[in-house]
Amino acid sequence: MFPSSIDKEELKKLPLQAFPGTIHVIDSVAGMQKYMPVLKQEKVLGFDTETRPSFRKGRVNKISLVQFATPFHAFLFRLTALNLPDELVELFEDDSIIKVGAALHDDLIDLRRIRDFKAGGFLDLQKYVEAFGIENKGVAKLAGIILGFRISKNQQLSNWDVDKLSDAQKEYAATDAWVCLKIYLELQNYQLK
Template identity: 30%
Template sequence: MEISIEDHKLPYETHSLYDVKFFGDKIRTLVTHTPSFVNTWIAETQQKLLRNNHPAHHPLIVGLDIEWRPNFGRRFDNPVATLQLTAGNDCLIFQLLHCPTGIPQSLCAFLSNTTYTFVGVGIENDAKKLMDDHGLRVGNAVDLRGLAAEKLGDLKWKNSGIKGLAREVLGKGVEKPKRITLSRWDNVWLTAAQVQYACLDAFLSWKIGDSLLAA
């Protein structure tokens, strides 16, 4: 199967671990609401950066996406429930709403680091919602739509979505089922389908951004 997910079925309440497979890639996906696991994920990601000797002009590219409980009606504005970050084949899904002790400082510093490049479709809106809902600032956000329009030489990509960009840049298709898009992202326990969906949004953002920035 070209896209699949495997649950490691860890016996803990603090975190879960999955392998999401997307064609030839296997993305190690950590789902947690616990700050210590966020701290570890960020530290490991930064260590890989040092080992891999990324070029100074783009030392780290991170795919970023968020999810929240759907707003059914104008009076509703539900806060960001999950933050997804992907660097390479490692994904973090942080359940912000269920964090018991407040957002870790390591995450604040990571997101606000202007030497890192955070990429996503409509990322400016995501960054604004993160700031409005949780006080998290994204220091260097790059919208994949504008980047694709520039690198591919066609303004039509300014109105594209992640599915269209994945087909054009990566030559691979992905589905975004409405039943998952509009599901309860504020639940304490996410389903495997939600984890796969959330992981792929961030992973594809990273992979597309990495490809376009290298062009």
């Protein structure tokens, strides 16, 4: 069984890990047409979103980036360039593809502010880990508890609306979606033992 929690000091001692695969940034219709068929072939995808932080009380910015990850590829969709196209909405509604993320409730509300859709196939790790007796539910702590490594959160509050994402931003965004997938797959393997 997994420990129910991990403290900050224990987490700091773990090795740092980042997404090891290829990162694809999609900000055009051509990119959508190239990569959506690849995503639709998957049974399970890691999922996350990024939003430019707001430092004013009561102000909420639109989601800037939607990320999907497979074990070896991450797909970063720039909503600042694409808005919320039909192809993404179809993927969000597809029950046959599991989209694994953490704290999905807020992500889905924010995405529906851009365009309404009926979410299908989403699995929230924060609820899923309860069956394993895990109390710490943040992605960084879940990575430590379940995968035995830590992930960097340094880019979390960066500007996701910039014209060109930095390499550090791309790695951070890819890692967030990938680690959700990796946690889910590890828990699935654990259940099969």
